[in-house]
Structure formats: C-alpha cells, structure tokens
Amino acid sequence: MAIVKEIKYIGELLEKVGNIHEIEKAEVINIPEDVEADIGIKIIPKNIKDRYKIIEELNNLEWDIYEKTGYLPVIYWEFKYKK
Numbered sequence: 001m002a003i004v005k006e007i008k009y010i011g012e013l014l015e016k017v018g019n020i021h022e023i024e025k026a027e028v029i030n031i032p033e034d035v036e037a038d039i040g041i042k043i044i045p046k047n048i049k050d051r052y053k054i055i056e057e058l059n060n061l062e063w064d065i066y067e068k069t070g071y072l073p074v075i076y077w078e079f080k081y082k083k
Contacts, residue, residue: 009065010039010073017041020057022050029078037076044080051079 017026024046031040045054058077066072 009069009071013061013065013073013075014041016061017043017058020054022046022054022057024082029076031076035076037074039073040076040078042078042080044082048081 014026014028017023020026022045023043025044027042029040029042031037043054043058045051055077058075062073062075
C-alpha cells in the first residue's frame with residue numbers, strides 16, 4: 001500500500017516524465033497481472049533512436065525518488081513505437 005509521501009513522489013515522477021524532450025507521449029497504464037509494480041507507464045518516443053537516452057533519464061528519475069525517500073519505486077515501463 002502506498003503512503004501519501006510515496007504518492008507525492010510518484011506524482012513528481014510523472015510530471016518530470018512529461019517534461020522529457022524526447023518523449024512524444026506518456027500515459028499511465030494498467031500493470032499486467034504477472035507483474036508487480038507500483039505504477040505502469042507507456043512511453044511513445046518522438047524517435048526510436050532516442051530509446052536509450054529516454055531509459056537513462058527514466059532511471060535517473062527513479063533514483064532521484066530513492067535518494068529523497070529511501071524508497072525505490074517499481075515502475076513498469078512499456079514502450080510503443082510509431083510505425
């Protein structure tokens with residue numbers, strides 16, 4: 001069960017994800033039944049070549065939360081690419 005402090009930082013994480021320049025769209029999604037996570041997020045990059053840069057930024061955001069709270073959120077990231 002999430003506590004208010006953790007929800008606050010998940011909210012900050014979502015805001016920061018929305019500010020990553022290489023992301024065209026990000027949305028909260030349902031987590032698959034066989035996955036244990038705090039939140040699920042679908043990422044649509046502007047360019048498929050930016051995938052690893054986006055992953056690096058997402059990992060940095062998770063560690064920022066850990067450094068602030070001592071709690072490392074478990075986030076299910078799903079990438080969808082434009083055709």
